[in-house]
Amino acid sequence: MSLQAAKLIVVHITRGIFFDILYFPIWWITRGITSAVKISVNWMRHYAHRFALLILLKNLHKPMFGQTDWQSRIISFFVRLVQFVVLTAGWIVWCAIISIVTLVWILMPFFILWAIMYQLTLVRTPPFSWWL
Amino acid sequence: MEAQSKKTNVHFFACPTCVGYGFLVTPAGKPITCSQCVGKESLVGILGGKILYWDRPIDQLVIFEEKIIRTVKYARIGILTTLLTFGILMFLLEFWNIVQEGESFTFLITRRSPLLLIFYLTLPIFFYLLFVYYRGKTVSHPIPWRKTERDEVIAQENFEGATYNTLKNNKKTKLNVSSFVNEEVYKILEHAFQYAESMRHQTVEPLHVLAVLLPTTKLRLIFGRLGIPPVEFHKRVETLLEKFSDKKFQQALPGHKWYKMLMVAYEEAFVGERDQIQPQDLLFALVKVDKKIQDIFYDLGVDLTKLHHVSEWVHAQKQLAENVRRWQREALLKPKNTMNRALTARPTRVLDSMSQDLTLMARTGSFFPLINRKEELAATFRALKEVGGSVLFVGNSGTGKSAVIYGLAERMAAEEVPEQLKDRRLVAMNIGALLAGAAGVGVAEERMLAAIKEITLASNVILVIEDIDTLFSGAMGAAVESAQILTDFIGQGLMKVVATARTEEYLRFLQDKGSFLRRFKKIVVEEPNFDLTMRILQSRAGIFEYRYKAYYSYDALEQTILLTTRYFHERYLPEKALDVIEQAAIYAAEKRGAKTIVTKADVAEIIAQHTNIPVKEITAEESEKLLMLEEQIHERLIDQEEAVRSVASALRRAREELRDITRPIANLLFLGPTGVGKTELAKTVAALYFGDEKKMVRLDMSEYQDQLSIYRMIGSPTGSQSGGVGGYLTEAIRHSPFAVLLLDEIEKAHPDILNIFLQVMDDGRLTDTLGRTIDFTHTIIIATSNAGAQMIHDSVRQEMPMEKIKEQLIEGEIPKYFRPEFINRFDNVIVFKPLSEEDIFAIAKLLLKRVARDLENKGIFFSTSEDAVRELAEKGFDPKFGARPLRRVIQNHVDDALAKLLLKGTLGRRDQVILEVGGRIRVEKAEQLVT
Structure with missing residues (x-):
């Protein structure tokens, strides 16, 4: 039994190493990236929903507070425009942050690989050194 | 083809040689692998156009292997985590060095150092662990319920005339059930196997799985709701298990029922729309395939339907809580005041003073979640989408008209509604409040007009008027004028209204108001059937259980529905049942203290108190x-x-x-x-x-x-x-x-x-x-x-x-x-036969007993001699008129005389009155206590 057990342990460790260690990088650049992008897009959508951007856009020409005289309409339009611009700007900032986080996430394996090679003096330039 | 079992849609085909066991037993009791199926796919099943088979052998070696795999997995994760921690430590050290040296943080990337090398080498572990976690959480290979219509499950025509051999060799449409089993279920199966092995049972049966499932929390919860005493149940299971003992035991092997159970479990998970087979699927499957297990449950008063309902109940509570949380997150985006998100609305001060904002109430979680009623809601949405479209819910009181409106408010708060209804408020107008604040002639009418104006200008209000028939019935004075104004506006289609009316009132007051009704889409809210009522009760039970610290058994809820349906005809489900379960919880908690179980006897007691008829189980x-x-x-x-x-x-x-x-x-x-x-x-x-x-x-x-x-x-x-x-x-x-x-x-x-x-x-x-x-x-x-x-x-x-x-x-x-x-x-x-003289004598005795009882209330004792009674009976006997003349005789001769004595004051307390022959009444005065 103990020999069999030892055999099994060896088999599973090797299988684990081969399967997981080889599959993991492939997963990262295929499914991993897809799900990361999906999550960040959902996040952006959620913020668009929170900032009510679509509602604002749809009602751009509708007078605010039911005031339908022409003066109010003009005021409404501009107020809404300002509101829309400000909120959209805010949303874009959010989106930028989310995009950066996602990008960092996606590029992480390349960064690590590069960093290791750099540490091992296999390459001369440190990773992403042009950004530093 | 084997005869199809009534409870499952899986058709089974067994290897003809081993009848699905996968092994044969020699006369010496030694199991040998079946020569035809070689122990593989000894039983296949057909479900939903797919051929099911089980391909994961279970024996001591496999279990041992599984254990090693698990150990290796945990060991790997442990080692990797240690390495990662070490790497992070190295990074922190380097970071400290850089800070000490006063260098730039970019050195963390640009400097070459052994510490950073270790850190960068271990950093992938972090991402690898995330990957392992993510993979563990997602089911990469779910049960294909999403791809198949539930009804198709029953369609089997593809396999007409199929035999075991053709099915086994069909490679295209095969599904390996063992790939849909999650870790938890697999562990249960392993335990069941080991249990059989330890008991020296030749075949591993569903019963072994049941024995393993018994101590699990989920099953204990289900048993608690079912009111099954665990000890009693265990005893029965053990008695059955004893019969499996085999003196020639060599090794435990799964039998054909085992495979059947696994395939039926797949069906359960499929129908229940779960991605993997869960322990509860296994529970149903083993009950379905094993008649003996059914008998145990049946013996304790539980059938499959009951089991299903209870399991759903346990499952639904989790689901409900999850839904509520998700919904609350969404509802938080709804504005807290009367203004909509598009800022097109206007404040509605007059309306607010006589109404309740239901969407706002829903936002703060004031309503119970609406159970089912999908059709009613869909019809409501359809009607409200139309320009000027309104809805009228008609149904008997207590059937859930208001609940549907509250459900609508909840959907609106979470914006889970069609585009046309988004960013709107659902406001319930209270006619009483309109009149309450109106002193003086014309004030109420003026306020109504103001409110209507606000509604039309705000354009984000959907008005709710409960019992809209009251606008047409009974009201007098200002109310009738206000109602007239409101109905005129509704009739013109100037606002969207969601109204309710009781069936009776609808027929009496509304049916003939054609011009008014044409604005409304009538939606009949039917009294829910047993199943729906059960789900409603189950959804509310949690609140009552929390409030009164008494827990419902399934029987209590079932009994409530059955008895209220039978005895409370004036009221409707689910309201009448909800009332009874609440009272039953209070009653049970009062009687037996907190943390008690509400049984069907408690429910029967409540029903009996209401109706005064005996509905409880008959006592000895x-x-x-x-x-x-x-x-x-x-x-x-x-x-x-x-x-x-x-x-x-x-x-x-x-x-x-x-x-x-x-x-x-x-x-x-x-x-x-x-x-x-x-x-x-x-x-x-x-x-x-x-x-x-x-x-x-x-x-x-x-x-x-x-x-x-x-x-x-x-x-x-x-x-x-x-x-x-x-x-x-x-x-x-x-x-x-x-x-x-x-x-x-x-x-x-x-x-x-x-x-x-x-x-x-x-x-x-x-x-x-x-x-x-x-x-x-x-x-x-x-x-x-x-x-x-x-x-x-x-x-x-x-x-x-x-x-x-x-x-x-x-x-x-x-x-x-x-x-x-x-x-x-x-x-x-x-x-009824005419009374004989003897009967009259007996009746005379009975009647005089009553006289004695009446006198006893006044503290006077009454007695008669046998002869005196007989004399009275003779006087009162008339075969034509039965006992009536006797009653008159007693009235004239006894009652009258006694009345006179009482009026004269000759009779005092403790006195003895004796009726003697000849109709004489003798009084024996009691001894005087005070002189």
Whole structure:
């Protein structure tokens, strides 16, 4: 039994190493990236929903507070425009942050690989050194 | 093809050599692998056009292997985590160095150092661990329920004429069930195997899985709800397991039932729309495939449906909580005030003063989640999408009209509604509040106009008016004017309205208002059926359990629905059931303290308190009483053996529920001369069965001799002068449906009136002129008649046997008065015989006992001698008039004399009054205590 057990342990460790260690990088650049992008897009959508951007856009020409005289309409339009611009700007900032986080996430394996090679003096330039 | 089991849609095909076991047993008891199927796919099943098979061997070696895999997995994760921690430590050290040196943080990337090398080498571990975690959470290979329609599961036509061999060799449409089993279930299967092995059982059966499942929390929860005592259950399982012991035991191997169970578990998970097979699927599967396990459950009063309901209940509670959380996140985006997110609305101050914002209430979680009602909501959305479209919910009170509106408010708060309804408010107008704040002429009308103006200008308000019929009915003065204004605006389609009306009121006040109604889409809110009510009760049970610290068994909820359906006809589900379960929880907690289980007996007690009829399970004491019913009746009624026996049997049948519940409890016809105890027996029945002799609705049928008197009975037709008022009979039974209905001297009623009773006695129902259906299924109908009295007299005098008299009466005398179909409706025609002198003597004793009881209340003792009673009996005996003359004699000779004595003040407390022969009354004064 103990020999069999030892055999099994060896088999599973090797299988684990081969399967997981080889599959993991492939997963990262295929499914991993897809799900990361999906999550960040959902996040952006959620913020668009929170900032009510679509509602604002749809009602751009509708007078605010039911005031339908022409003066109010003009005021409404501009107020809404300002509101829309400000909120959209805010949303874009959010989106930028989310995009950066996602990008960092996606590029992480390349960064690590590069960093290791750099540490091992296999390459001369440190990773992403042009950004530093 | 094997005969399809009733409970599963999986068709099984077994290897012909080993019948699905995968192994054969030699005479010496040694199992050998089956030569045909080689132990693989020994049993295949067909479900939803797919061939199911199980391909994951289970034996000691495999279990050992699995254990090693798990250990290796955990060890790997442990080692990697340690390495990662080490790497992070190195990074922190380097970071510290850089800070100490006062260098730039970019050195973390640009510097070359062994510490950073270690950190960068270990950093991928972090991402690898995330990957492992993510993979563990997602099911990469789910059960294909999303791809298949549920109905297709049953379609099997692709495999007509299939055999085991063709199916096994079909590679295209095969599904390996073992790939859908999650870790938890696999561990259970392993345990079951090891359990069988430890018990030295040759075949591993579903029963072993059950034995392993028993101690799990989920099953204990299910058993708790089912009210199954775990010890009792365990005992039964053990008894069954003992039978599997095999002296020739070599090794445990899964049997064909094992494979069946796994395939049925797959079906359960598929139908339940789960991605993997869960422990509860295994539970159902093992109950479905193993008759013995079914028997254990059945023995403890649980069938599959019950098990299913309870499991769903346990599952649904989790689901409900999850839904509520998700919904609350969404609802938080809804504005807290009257302004919408688009800022197009206007403040509605006047409207706010007389209304409640339901969306706002929903946002703060004021309502219970709406269960089901998908069709009603879909219809509502469809109607409200239209320009000026409004909705009118029509249904009986308590069926859930308001609940649907609250559900709508919840959906609106979370914006889970069609585009046209997004960013709007649902506001319930309260007409009472409008009038309450209006002092002076025209103020209410003015406020109504202002509110309407606000609604039209704000354009984000959907108005809710509950009981909209009140706008048309009964209101006077300012209310009627305001209502008129409102209905005019609604009629013009200027606002969206969601209204409710009770069915009765809708028919009375709204049906003919065509121009008003054309704005509305009428949606009928039906009383929920058993299943839906059960789910509603289950969803609310949690609140009551928390509030009263008493926990419901499934039986309690089931009993509530069944009993309220049967006994509370004036009210509707689910409201009446919700009321009862709440009261039952309070009752149980009061009686037995906190943390008790609400049982069906508690529910029966609550129902009994409301209805005053015995619905509880019969106790030993009561059984004894029921068996001695004749003696009890005889305490009040002398002789009439046959009548007493018939009535007692009818009552016993009713109490044991051995009767047709769609008819009255009993329909009895009492025939006999006057004064022989017919009415007395009816009173006794009321007292014994309904607990009080006043529980009797008595109709003197001689008052219903003409045809038109029918309207006095069931109410005048609408449109007549006294229209709209219920009849005497229908109203009486409506208000006390649990009673004896005594129809005195029925032969005197008009034949058309008797026709009404044909239906009552057959269907247990009667519809009054207002269209209400009155339920007679909890009444005992007793009709009395003097018809044939003379014949009875003569026959008794000729000493004809009672059976013969009855026969002659039914064939000869009775048809003169009643039509055969009427006679036929009676469960029993009981003939009362004239009273003999001996009977009268016994009755005299009974009546004098009552006199004694009355006097005892005044503190005076009364006694008689045997001779004195006999003398009275002789005086009161008249074969023609039965016991009535006796009553008069006692009244004249005893009651009168006593009354005089009492008035004179000669009788004091503790005095003894003795009735002597010759009608003399002697008083023995009690000893004076004060001189």
